[in-house]
Amino acid sequence: MGKMARSRPAEQPLRLLPAYLNTHSIDEAVKTARGRRILWLEILVNDKFDVSPWKSDPAVEAAYQNACRWYTHYRRLITSLLNRTPLPVDVGPIDFRDYRAFAEALAFVCTQH
Helix, strand or coil: CHHHHCCCCCCCCCCCHHHHHCCCCHHHHCCCHHHHHHHHHHHHHCCCCCCHHHCCCHHHHHHHHHHHHHHHHCHHHHHHHHCCCCCCCCCCCCCHHHHHHHHHHHHHHHHCC
16 A cells, blocks of 8 residues: 555656656656756656656755756746746756756757657
8 A cells, every 4th residue: 555655657748868868767767867967857848747746756856946947047948949837936046067958958859849
């Protein structure tokens, strides 16, 4: 019974993780350092992905917060390219060293339409 309480959806409509990591599972992605580094981008570009089943996972929560911060800083660009549902406002700092990954993820998703 305890195992069922922690069950998560088997499939989520992922956009980046299958191409970047060859995985279709958030559970697999959070097990690797690379997956944890890319997860915020998946959250940022994919408003069809429901992160709520994983919100208690610290890696997912950190990725979600990072996605919200990038969305807040680049809201106009993101909505003009992706027309996504807004993420919550988070005016915290972003690491501009991640800008290249951000730009590449946007370019990748835009070519997939």
